[in-house]
Amino acid sequence: MNFNLVNKKIGEKSLLLLCILLCAQFSFAQSESNSASDVKSIFDEFMGYRHENKIDKALETLDNAANIAENNEDAKLLVDTYHQYARLFLEEGDIDTAIFYLERAGDFLKDTSYSYGQAFHLYLDGALRYGEGNNFQALKQLEESRKLSNNRNLTNNILLLEAYIYTNIEKYDDAIKNLHALIVNSDDKERAYLATKANLQLANISITLNDLEEAIIHSKAALELAQKHGFAKEIKNAYEQLSNIYEINGNYEESLMYTKELAQIKDSIFNTEKAKLDADTADKIRFDHQMNELNKLQAKNEELSESKNRSEITAILTSAFLTIISLLAVSLFRNNQIKLKTNDLLYTKNKELELARDAAVSAMEAKTNFLSTVTHELRTPLYAVTGLTHLLLEENPSEHQKEHLKSLKFSGEYLLNFINDILQINKIDADKLEPLSIEFKLEKVLRDVVESLQQNANEKNTELILDYDNKIPKKLLGDPIKLSQIFMNLVGNALKFTKNGKVEVIAKMLKKEEDQVKLYFEVRDNGIGISEDQQKNIFESFEQGSIQINREYGGTGLGLTIVKSLLGLFGSTINLESELGHGSSFYFEMDVDYESKEGEEVAFELNPEEFQFKGLHVLVVEDNKINQVITKKMLTKKEITCDIANNGNEAIDLAKSNTYDAILMDIHMPGISGEEATRQIRKFDTVIPIIALTAISLDDSLDSFYEAGCNDVVTKPFKPEVFYQKIGENIFRSKMEGSV
Structure with missing residues (x-):
């Protein structure tokens, strides 16, 4: 036998088999690739039919x-x-069928790891809850959906649904923000469709806000996009909107024109035959899917039946098994009935709890908005009270008048502090506060607090001491404003309850690492102290220990609540040690970042004594006449001249045509706001100091004022010394930097 020949033949057969396997594998891979391509094409086709409101075609495409x-x-x-x-x-409003398919998808997701599928499932569940009127539950589902997937198309659809929900709960600014983002979206699947829906919703919001010109602009933009891309429903909605807007506007000729267009498009697109065809197609596909499930069950039954006929023993065992199952079924049925009743009861209770939660959230938002509005509105008349009191005290009143005016000034400042505390608590409750991370000098922050409260200490004949550790780095990174608020409340609280004694402010460095230090802070006094029972509630709102303490020392009891909440933003906790009659010690630790490379020190510092106000000329932007008079008189006291602008538009015109040393800009004005006016001025003048004067509200953000171009912010009503200090600092710093 020729073994070489045999080996050669075996080798040829092996090679042939290998080629067959490779071809099969290549063919299978190519088949998979073609299948994926087909599916993408099908979904693209479905999306087009859906946008054009061709429901029957869309359903047939999904069936494929x-x-x-x-x-x-x-x-x-x-x-x-x-x-x-x-x-x-x-x-299409068929909720039952939508739930049927959503549950089918949910069954598959239980056994499949598919983050995009889970995210889309939550998005659809949010849409269902929105349709039921559970707005806050819907927002929660959308938030969870966004965490699971960053798919651009899904994210844009979440933005659109959120805008609808925000409109429902009258958060129009949030809705408008989402919708403007969708108008300029770069979605690769639904760019034009999403922009069309966004324009329609913006038109709806504009109608609600009685801005009919804006509503017309957005409705026409939506109509143009819808006509260009054949979005049938959106064309109809745009015609309805325009007809309605022009009717409200009194332009009946235009309204009639769009009404005729609407009638024509209804006849051509939204006719009875089309609705019947869509319904028939939907019923057919739904029926096919249900029959498919039944066929699968029947096939399983036939397979079991064939298996039974193969053996008599199997038949006997099956009969015995079925008998046992029947007995168990009776028991399970009874248990199931009890379970169903229990589930119904739990479902009802859960619904009641969800409604109660929604009501509680709504009530909390209403309370927050009410307090914000009240505190904001109180500031304007309070500005008049404190301002006029200051002016009268400056005009050499008689001694008996001076006594009354000082009492009025004290009452005004007390009321201002109370309003500020309420607004601060309100912002904390509404999660409106976020810590900054900017460079600051801790020693200067603490010395400023001590100096500002020195007069209070003198009145109580109390020694106020700052014990500062010089090992602490000069420049730290953090939030000096909130840190200052913490110490103002702690030191102010200590001084309130300490007479003829001593209050110490202590700052020590515990540990220093490469870019972070651990600091220890303490405010210690030898005042009246706090009993153990009172210490349990001392950090709760409006708690001061007892009614007698409240009557003797006054105050709102909000200071320590604010301290606790602000420290929470930094991940720190306030601690208390106190003994009745022997004083108190409030202390906490905080991790603070710092700049490891010390840069150059600031070239110059400004002192109030250096300010030469005489001859300065400023622009005052204020819409309230009383506030105009007070601000002008306060400026005149320092020999500063001024022009008055009644609104933002006047401010822009005056800033263009005149030269000023500074602009005092009110933020809340009719027409364009102070922020927008500042942005417009910054387009042609980037140098002039602009100081925002505002009765800041819950939704206001100091960051947004600075981003708009303001150099500094003074909250109304302000203390005159703060007012003059801010004007001097900003004007003379600008001049000194310019000369440098």
């Missing part, structure tokens, strides 16, 4: 996708298909 998914046993594709079914029926 479902068949491919089932043939390939592709669970993720089947989830995507069921989700699109659910979304389509949800948009």
